[in-house]
Amino acid sequence: AQKITQTQPGMFVQEKEAVTLDCTYDTSDPSYGLFWYKQPSSGEMIFLIYQGSYDQQNATEGRYSLNFQKARKSANLVISASQLGDSAMYFCAMRELTGANNLFFGTGTRLTVIP
Amino acid sequence: DADVTQTPRNRITKTGKRIMLECSQTKGHDRMYWYRQDPGLGLRLIYYSFDVKDINKGEISDGYSVSRQAQAKFSLSLESAIPNQTALYFCATSDSDRGVNTEAFFGQGTRLTVV
Numbered sequence: 001a002q003k004i005t006q007t008q009p010g011m012f013v014q015e016k017e018a019v020t021l022d023c024t025y026d027t028s029d030p031s032y033g034l035f036w037y038k039q040p041s042s043g044e045m046i047f048l049i050y051q052g053s054y055d056q057q058n059a060t061e062g063r064y065s066l067n068f069q070k071a072r073k074s075a076n077l078v079i080s081a082s083q084l085g086d087s088a089m090y091f092c093a094m095r096e097l098t099g100a101n102n103l104f105f106g107t108g109t110r111l112t113v114i115p
Numbered sequence: 116d117a118d119v120t121q122t123p124r125n126r127i128t129k130t131g132k133r134i135m136l137e138c139s140q141t142k143g144h145d146r147m148y149w150y151r152q153d154p155g156l157g158l159r160l161i162y163y164s165f166d167v168k169d170i171n172k173g174e175i176s177d178g179y180s181v182s183r184q185a186q187a188k189f190s191l192s193l194e195s196a197i198p199n200q201t202a203l204y205f206c207a208t209s210d211s212d213r214g215v216n217t218e219a220f221f222g223q224g225t226r227l228t229v230v
Binding site for chain 2: 009031033037043044047052091093095100101102103104105106107
């Protein structure tokens with residue numbers, strides 16, 4: 001079974017609007033971490049935000065926030081006030097405490113910001 | 116200088132050739148990883164290493180081998196390249212001491228084309 005599911009291959013958003021990128025995960029481990037990475041057209045992987053399974057509050061980093069709904073096993077990324085530079089691929093990832101503790105990635109969502 | 120450096124950045128090789136991708140890091144992390152990225156498939160783990168003497172297969176290790184020459188160096192080899200190994204390859208590192216909340220730090224990627 002897929003550990004991370006991103007159901008939106010592509011998304012469009014108007015500049016200055018907010019956009020939500022969906023991510024659901026599958027784990028039976030009580031301790032895990034959820035991550036979002038951005039990959040611009042240049043190819044590098046840029047870490048954006050982290051949410052721990054025991055964190056009580058949703059993580060925020062500037063214009064990025066993570067809408068963490070533990071019971072639904074979802075960790076959606078919200079980007080507020082979109083900018084043209086936000087156009088990129090976005091990957092959701094998870095690390096579990098047990099096992100090899102590796103980072104598993106979803107298939108990604110390509111976000112296009114429209115001027 | 117980048118904390119995680121991959122060489123080469125781009126490579127075109129012929130079917131059947133042996134090729135090595137190299138990765139070095141200055142972050143002092145014990146864990147190193149090789150991922151490949153294919154369109155629509157996200158990042159998939161090829162091999163990972165927890166230290167110089169601990170190397171493990173990931174999801175898609177067939178056709179690949181690795182060598183951890185030192186804590187800071189982790190190389191990926193394709194013994195006999197085939198066209199479906201055409202992909203973007205990433206090396207990554209992480210610090211095992213931080214548990215689930217440790218993000219992975221990525222190199223700039225190597226774009227490999229097998230013709």
